[in-house]
Amino acid sequence: MQITEAKLTTYEEFAAKTGEYKSSISNNRMVWIVTGFVHQGELRMSKGRSVCxxxxxxxxxxxxxxxxxxxxxxxxxxxxxxNFMP
Structure with a gap:
């Protein structure tokens, strides 16, 4: 994986930006959001039902x-x- 960005932020800021909120994680918890690309090679997605x-x-x-x-x-x-599922 080629990392293109790594950002340190609070979980609250991440959840507000993405709409992905889990009540089991404290809003003040610091998290890394790491973004990158896999340019070549297969990557299983959706519980193995599809491959990128x-x-x-x-x-x-x-x-x-x-x-x-x-x-x-x-x-x-x-x-x-x-996709392996019809």
Whole structure:
């Protein structure tokens, strides 16, 4: 993965910007929002039901204190997706 941005912010600011709010995470918790690209290679998405073949954009939210991941989003260009479900 080629990292293009890493931003330190509060979870509250992240949740307000994305609409992804989990009540189990304190609003004051500091998180890293790490954005990057996987230019070549397959990346499984949607619980293994589809594969992004190239140019996937990844956004991961990580706890700044513990390094634990709060989640990852994968964005794939439409022409690079192989779906295994009809």
């Amino acid at each position: 073949t190239d140019n996937a954009k990844l956004v991961e939210v990580m706890d700044a204190e513990t390094g634990d991941s709060f989640g990852r989003s994968i964005y794939c260009p439409p022409n690079n997706v192989i």
